[in-house]
Amino acid sequence: MSKQWAQSGTGEFKRQVSSFRETISATHPIYKPAKGRYWLYVSLACPWAHRTIITRALKGLTSVIGVSVVHWHLDEKGWRFLPADSISGKDTTDHFSFSGGIKGSELDVSHPSGDIPSDSKRLNIDANVEPNCGFNRLREFYLKSNPDYSARFTVPVLWDLETKTIVNNESADIIRILNSGVFDEFVEDKEYLANKRELVPKQLEAEIDDFNTWVYDGINNGVYKAGFSENQAVYEREVTNVFNNLDKVEAILKKKHSDLESKHGKGNEKAILSEYFTVGNQLTEADVRFYTTIVRFDPVYVQHFKCNFNTIRDGYPFIHLWLRNLYWNYDAFKLTTNFDHIKLHYTRSHPRINPLGLTPLGPKPDIMNL
Template identity: 65%
Template sequence: MSKKFASEDGSFKRQVSSFRETISATHPIYKPEKGRYWLYVSLACPWAHRALITRVLKGLTSVIGISVVHWHLDEKGWRFLPYDDSNKPDDVSFTPSAELKPYDELSNSGVENHSIRYGTDGTIDHNYHFERLSQLYFKSEPEYSARYTVPVLWDLKTQTIVNNESSEIIRILNSGVFDKVADPHPDIDLLPKELESEIDEINSWVYDNINNGVYKTGFAEKQEIYEKEVTNLFKHLDKVESMLKGRYETLKTTHFSEEDILKSFYLLGNQLTEADLRLYPTLIRFDPVYVQHFKTNLNTIRSGYPYIHLWLRNLYWNDKAFHDTTNFNHIKWHYTRSHTRINPLSITPLGPSPNILPL
């Protein structure tokens, strides 16, 4: 796939999401019900990763089902694994409560862009047996003409897309509208009122300069634009590092061990918030992919940012919602084999090894 991601001036422009509805008890159409809604996701996509993490954190794995697209993105967009009625794949009986296969270190040898391994390369479309995510978009809006992005929050009752903007999907899932039907889970609010303004402020510069900053760097098609974007990206990573260093030093005055510190080691307050959730998917991909693939190589997280590195490993190793939704195979295969304009030979680097260091 040699698709251009940059505009004529050589800079990356992100598409604006099209479907922006919500779910609430007072909504005239989209009301909270168990089994009514479905998430379509990619394990490689950081925007979809936010929704997957939130789904687990809020106890919604038996409330909202998921289908996972194949990691390879071709010129027609995302695809599902094929459904054959005469030879039904193993995951046809997939239920909303089913968990994804845990990540393991698979060799890159023998992995092809058209590999079909159910539960490893992706899943079928459990609801309509569609071949392509695009078919879902056209089912919802026959005249749709933009890109077919993930995540998609789908309503099985009206058979339409409720929302395809990840920042809004995670707020829908966090809002508490599904609390009556949710699984037992820690009482967590990712957007507490007393921190909302600070969360929004952090999200605004993290999104533009880090979440999207890695893409603006990696998809730049002129040297001067690349240098401008990569410099700006690391300027804001420095800002995150300074924030986390301050948090650590403050916690050290009231906690007796690092184990105790890590229980409260987040960007804001002493609790996990949406600010952590929205930063994590970018930074967990940083060393394994972005450093080499997007040329964000002024430094690495593990070598140059000790407090970010500790924060990242704490989330990954100490919280199943983060650990179990992070699939390094999908992440590395997708970027290195889908962006042939950047990596024309589609060779996937073996390193770094390991993808994330122990805590």
């Protein structure tokens, strides 16, 4: 999500098209599945990157594919990693572990360059020194892969440690790669092996693709089209479209909840929630992709992107229940959601929208209990 916004002559937001679109398979001439060969570089603030680490966890791949986290602050040079001299002798690299969430420490990040905002010293920063190439900036991976690369330096990045190049930087592709089963032979997670969670089951694939298409345009990317618009008429059109599409999802989930009440009984909330998902009666990719926008909606998009017709918690009871079910009942969602990174990134990295860089304290709590 590194400075992905671009404005047309009409003040409309245009998203950059991803440049690296390779896949990983046993038949690929270069990128074959292997344990420890591939690495994800992500921002905990970015909804597109967030998709990939949720999928990585759901598919039992935390011991197969490494992950490193950039600092939440995005400046004119793009995403950066923690400098090596900020560690004070502590190893904060999250190589493979996930059981306790993405590891973080109280870090002393003040240093002579002043490259990181001074007040971040007091924050619990879940970011890493880059462990593989010693790079300071995400852009170095792009230029290593293609010295002539001239577009923006976005997360997520799926990196091949063997060829030292970017395999893919499109989140929709990456989560399909992770879900494809090509890494199953290396999985040690007993819970995953017992359940073999399939996020894009064949019988639901067409419905998932359809849901993803209109949700992406109207909600995932819709909040950006509203928030980065530089024309009042464009903003009004886009923010209205966001809420029209939220209304559509709310109606889907309301009917789903009613059907599940008829099936399990109104008082059997545990059974209802076990099948309460956007597509079908199981957790799928559609839920992963929708979640990363909705979990950011009340803390960021309502105020920062002016998507303030309503909040999720006050205006969309069935989406709100769906959100809390994922967050509180599935560690892959809860332990990869960092509200500090989310709120600080948006409010401190977009000076055209928020020139003073003030970060609102609300809403409280960041997410309500189930």
